[in-house]
Amino acid sequence: MEVPPFPKPEGLEAAMALQRTLAQRVILSGSLEGKKRLAALDASHKRGKPLVAVALLYHLEKGPLFVAKGLVPEEALFPYVPGFLSFREAPAYLEALKALPEAPEVLLVDGQGIAHPRGLGIASHLGVHLDLPSIGVAKRLLFGRLEGPLPQEAGSAVRLLSPEGRPIGYAYRSRTGVKPLYVSPGHRVGLEEALAFVKRLPTRFRLPEPLRLAHLEAGRALAALD
Template identity: 90%
Template sequence: MEVPPFPRPESPKAALALQRALAKRVVLSGSLEGKRLLAALDASHKRGKPLVAVALLYHLEKGPLFVGQARVPEEALFPYVPGLLSFREAPAYLEALKTLPEAPEVLLVDGQGIAHPRGLGIASHLGVHLDLPSVGVAKSLLFGRPEGPLPQEAGSAVRLLAPDGRPLGYAYRSRTGVKPLYVSPGHRVGLEEALAFVRRLPTRFRLPEPLRLAHIEAGRALAALD
């Protein structure tokens, strides 16, 4: 897969300016109906070790096809700054995506889409950079609040709202009784369409299966560095 170079800001201040500019390019419309080939992205890192990123190529009818992987030395990572995580992790994801034998139709990212203080979580950042539809599925809430209580039943969802009332995505119960996930569109997909896509994904446990497998692969790759 061909990947354009990723600009590395010289400072957190420069990263904030770039983040705000890129957020204006996010497109919050589009359907993922008919999309079958996705790349599930997850990363793992431990102090003193390289950051390991995994891009798992997954076909919704055939299952996992290929696992791409990349490592970025800790000293080469952008500093950890809350809200600027994409500048730290995106270069590794892009290197992992380069190893895929074909380009995915959709990016499914462990992280936020527009449910971010400046509207550009890592799923949005990668989607804009690659001009690919992208969806963020986060295990914890970063920004916004659920519109109301989330029922315990599998498949339940309530809107996630910004402080000014703008919809950002959904709190989503993937399995009965498990903790919610936070689904938000990244780029080139609408809010309801992003949720509909995640609901279509095979889900045996809390995480949709493509992300669960990518998470396992990232953990294995990091453990292999010990």
């Protein structure tokens, strides 16, 4: 697929300014009805090694179709700072996405969408950069608060609110008794539509299956560098 170059800001102030600018371009509406071909994105890194990113092309009816990888040398990585993950990982994701045989209809990203201090987590950043619908599915809460208690039952969801009380995503219990996932729209998808799409995904364990497979592939790719 065609991938435009990714700007690398010099320092956190420039990165913060770019996040605020791009956040204004995020579109929080759109249906994913009929979308079946997605790219699940996950990355892995170990000190002294390149960062490895995986784009797993997945069809909702056919299952996994293709795995592509991207690398960024450690010396070229943006510093690890919470809230600035996209500047560190996105270049490797874009390399992986370029290698896919066909473009996905949706990006499913291990990270935040708009549930981010400046409204531009990595799912939103990639969605805006590529002009593709995107959803963030994070394992940890970065920003916001739950509207209320989250039941233990599988499929339970509670809205995630900004400090001002604006809905920015959901805490979602994918399996009974497991830790929640944090689902937030990235770009070109509505709040409820993002959660509905994640709920449609096959889920054998805590992570939706496309992301779980991408996570495993990223771990294997990193181990192969040893």
